[in-house]
Amino acid sequence: MSDLLFSAPSVHTIAVEGESAEFPVHRIFCVGRNYAAHAAEMGNVPDYEAPFYFTKSPAHAVSSGAVIPYPPGTQNYHHEMELAVLIGTPAFRVSEAEALDAVYGYCCALDMTRRDLQNDSKAERRPWDMAKDFEASAVFAQARKAADFGAAKEQRIHLEVNGKTRQDASLAELIHSVPAMIADLSKYYHLGAGDVIMTGTPAGVGPVVAGDVLRGGIEGLAPIELTLMDAE
Template sequence: MSDFVFSPPPLASLSVRGSRARFPVRRIYCVGRNYSDHIREMGGDPDREIPFFFQKPTDSIVENGSRIPYPLFTSDFQHEVELLIAIGKEGADIRLDEALDHVFGVGVCIDLTRRDVQVEARKTGRPWEIGKSFDESAPCSELVPVTSAEFPESGAIELRVNDQTRQHGDLRQMIWSSAEVIQQLSTQYRLMPGDLIMTGTPAGVGPLTPGDRVLATIEGIGSLEIEIVQEER
């Protein structure tokens, strides 16, 4: 075994319902603007254009029950609840009718966003990765293994902050279905076991502050709880 100049970071992974084995994470892909009501609230045009993707680092994953420090470099820290897809089978240029065969499981996730930073980058034509891809920006629940026949095409998706509903929608409102997202993404990247896909958020995104308790749920899949805290720098 090769030596390293320092100990390599631990491999990011997620727990799997009903199993002691964990799901090792390779990459995190995110879909932008996949619910028409969210596109409208952000001032965009909800016409069905080809979906676009961005990525988060794997070490931004935090698991259920985590306390997440309010991040650096923002005064508008926001939540976006999303369906999480875990890929379990390699593929590129995947056929639409075979896309769900590449799924290992599903879960609940929150795409945490430094909205002010993202918006400013977008206005100036710069990449807005800095608004999305920062420390602890990808809370994820455990994964629920599913077959293609069991894949959830509908179901309520909701996020509550301090017991008040902020986001509420249904998976059937996605502009691009999960199968279409997988198919489109596979034309740009070879998908591999260990890849995660965040599939977009419904309307109602909004700010978080220290002390907020956040509960994200998707009907028939599960839930994810986090707390936002003020960390001394």
């Protein structure tokens, strides 16, 4: 191996229930507008034809329980509670019937968003990178193996900010199911161990400020928590 000019960034890992070894994050794919009510609250028409995606850098991932600063460059910083799917084996051009064979496990996740920058990007028809892919914008809780969690069907998904409910829905409301998302994404990428798919957020997203404490959960999974402090 060649010498490096500076230290390479460490790999972010997700703790797994019952395992001493952790799940290393390779890539993070995010599904947009995957709950009809959320699409509507953002002023969009739900698309039932096919999912669409954006990405986040693994370097921008943090673990549940983190205390992070309010991010720079925004005045409208939003929470988005999500189910994350952890891929454990290769999946390329798989069918929906085959898709779940690639799943290692599931966990609660937060897709933190600079909403004002996203709205600006939409207005200018520009990419969402500045709004979605920034430091500490992907938060992951402890994962549970797929066999222990079961199918993602009607489990409750919810988020509270300072103890007040903001988001409260069911995984049954997903427009595109977990196997449908994996099968579709596998048309475009050689999915493999370490890939993570954040499956979209239900309605009720909203702004958070320094001092807020976010707590969320999905029935059958370890809860997630995030605390915001003043900007650095």
